[in-house]
Amino acid sequence: MDNNFNYSISVDCVIFGYDSTDLKVLLIKRGEKPYLDYWALPGDLIHPKESIDDSVKRVLKDLTGLSNVYMEQVKTFGDVCRHPLGRVFTIAYYSLLKIDDYTLSPSSFAKEAKWHSINRIGELAFDHNKIFATCKENLKQNVQRQPIGFELLPEKFTLSQLQNLYETILQKQFDKRNFRKKIISMKILKDSGEIQKSVSHRPAKLFTFNQENYIKLKDTGFSFEI
Amino acid sequence: MDNNFNYSISVDCVIFGYDSTDLKVLLIKRGEKPYLDYWALPGDLIHPKESIDDSVKRVLKDLTGLSNVYMEQVKTFGDVCRHPLGRVFTIAYYSLLKIDDYTLSPSSFAKEAKWHSINRIGELAFDHNKIFATCKENLKQNVQRQPIGFELLPEKFTLSQLQNLYETILQKQFDKRNFRKKIISMKILKDSGEIQKSVSHRPAKLFTFNQENYIKLKDTGFSFEI
Numbered sequence: 001m002d003n004n005f006n007y008s009i010s011v012d013c014v015i016f017g018y019d020s021t022d023l024k025v026l027l028i029k030r031g032e033k034p035y036l037d038y039w040a041l042p043g044d045l046i047h048p049k050e051s052i053d054d055s056v057k058r059v060l061k062d063l064t065g066l067s068n069v070y071m072e073q074v075k076t077f078g079d080v081c082r083h084p085l086g087r088v089f090t091i092a093y094y095s096l097l098k099i100d101d102y103t104l105s106p107s108s109f110a111k112e113a114k115w116h117s118i119n120r121i122g123e124l125a126f127d128h129n130k131i132f133a134t135c136k137e138n139l140k141q142n143v144q145r146q147p148i149g150f151e152l153l154p155e156k157f158t159l160s161q162l163q164n165l166y167e168t169i170l171q172k173q174f175d176k177r178n179f180r181k182k183i184i185s186m187k188i189l190k191d192s193g194e195i196q197k198s199v200s201h202r203p204a205k206l207f208t209f210n211q212e213n214y215i216k217l218k219d220t221g222f223s224f225e226i
Numbered sequence: 227m228d229n230n231f232n233y234s235i236s237v238d239c240v241i242f243g244y245d246s247t248d249l250k251v252l253l254i255k256r257g258e259k260p261y262l263d264y265w266a267l268p269g270d271l272i273h274p275k276e277s278i279d280d281s282v283k284r285v286l287k288d289l290t291g292l293s294n295v296y297m298e299q300v301k302t303f304g305d306v307c308r309h310p311l312g313r314v315f316t317i318a319y320y321s322l323l324k325i326d327d328y329t330l331s332p333s334s335f336a337k338e339a340k341w342h343s344i345n346r347i348g349e350l351a352f353d354h355n356k357i358f359a360t361c362k363e364n365l366k367q368n369v370q371r372q373p374i375g376f377e378l379l380p381e382k383f384t385l386s387q388l389q390n391l392y393e394t395i396l397q398k399q400f401d402k403r404n405f406r407k408k409i410i411s412m413k414i415l416k417d418s419g420e421i422q423k424s425v426s427h428r429p430a431k432l433f434t435f436n437q438e439n440y441i442k443l444k445d446t447g448f449s450f451e452i
Contacts, residue, residue, distance in 0.1 A: 004234045004271055005231075005232050005233060005234045005312050005313070006231050006234075006274070007231060007233045007234060007235050007272075008230045008231045008232075008233060009233050009235070009304070009315055045230055046233075046304070048232070048306075048313065049306055050306070051304065051305060051306060052302065052303075052304045052315075073301055073302065075299055076278065076299065076302045076317050077278075078235070078272070078277065078278045078317075079277060080274075080275055080276070080277060086231050087231070087274065089235055089278075089315070091302050091304075
């Protein structure tokens with residue numbers, strides 16, 4: 001079996017962030033060949049004594065300085081010729097983070113890191129456009145069934161921000177009244193008792209996500225559905 | 227980068243079949259070490275010039291003689307010590323097939339192949355119990371959102387068979403009238419014009435799945451939901 005150990009395995013992360021108007025993805029500019037100077041998904045080879053999840057956590061920590069980032073394994077890509085240096089399989093994850101929490105941390109494998117609007121990412125290195133598209137579709141499916149959208153919002157948010165987030169991810173418009181009624185009826189929001197500050201329009205109520213209630217509801221068979 | 231090519235990658239398949247009363251999984255008895263004589267998920271190492279999907283198709287074809295089996299990539303497992311001979315990552319798939327279509331085909335890597343009730347599988351080789359549990363949960367989620375249950379039924383089936391299949395996978399009871407109403411209202415069944423033969427009770431109508439209509443409906447935004 002010894003001669004079968006000829007492959008290499010990496011992880012690649014599609015890191016989504018939301019800046020109150022637009023859904024973004026964090027890309028790095030490659031500082032080495034192949035694909036020198038191309039934008040790419042952040043990722044790295046899995047170290048010999050590291051679990052898959054741990055290597056994703058390492059990449060995220062190196063790049064953003066954050067631990068405990070939401071992450072989800074999506075799919076493994078292994079086209080025979082996807083990497084010019086040999087047979088490298090890559091396990092794709094997506095992550096969600098609040099852009100405000102993010103501080104750029106210089107990383108050994110990246111020349112530059114930057115948020116890109118998901119609609120303007122151009123041609124990425126390797127098969128990263130394909131990986132990105134798969135993760136984007138996966139996120140779209142998942143936000144409708146689990147309240148993971150809250151991972152992208154600041155801790156306190158308005159109902160308009162929440163609606164805009166869903167409209168941006170799902171690329172469709174919701175009727176304002178129906179959307180609010182539906183969300184409120186789920187009983188997974190908590191009124192923070194505060195209102196928006198320094199806005200030119202009439203300040204709106206700020207809500208937080210009621211994780212505790214959501215878990216209770218889930219145990220009784222409640223299903224989140226947008 | 228050369229010294230990074232030290233890993234091996236396999237695929238493992240959770241093959242589900244349904245025999246009109248019970249949901250089963252096809253396991254093989256290992257003919258070699260490690261885990262000699264243990265029951266295991268069928269799988270194999272990915273060949274150097276083979277895509278991931280192609281290696282799954284090869285395993286399924288070798289084992290069942292069937293091509294065009296429904297398959298779905300679920301998750302990649304890579305615990306550091308999951309394989310005693312070295313670092314082997316494995317990409318788990320689940321497949322669905324009609325038990326009647328299946329003919330046992332002697333395979334190079336299996337001493338014996340047998341259907342096991344999903345509730346009585348005992349201790350499997352490697353981390354296969356964990357892989358099996360993950361795929362079972364994934365199937366449970368997916369049958370509620372896509373009409374993949376039809377992959378497990380004979381081409382012509384009764385509404386009772388369909389209900390029993392969903393009850394078995396989801397491990398819950400449906401009210402007979404509501405279940406039928408819901409399924410019929412989806413307009414994805416076609417009356418075959420035939421009825422059951424050689425049954426002791428009053429023969430029931432046989433239906434087929436209306437794939438064409440389902441695709442049309444899907445294009446208009448219809449979502450299958452059990």
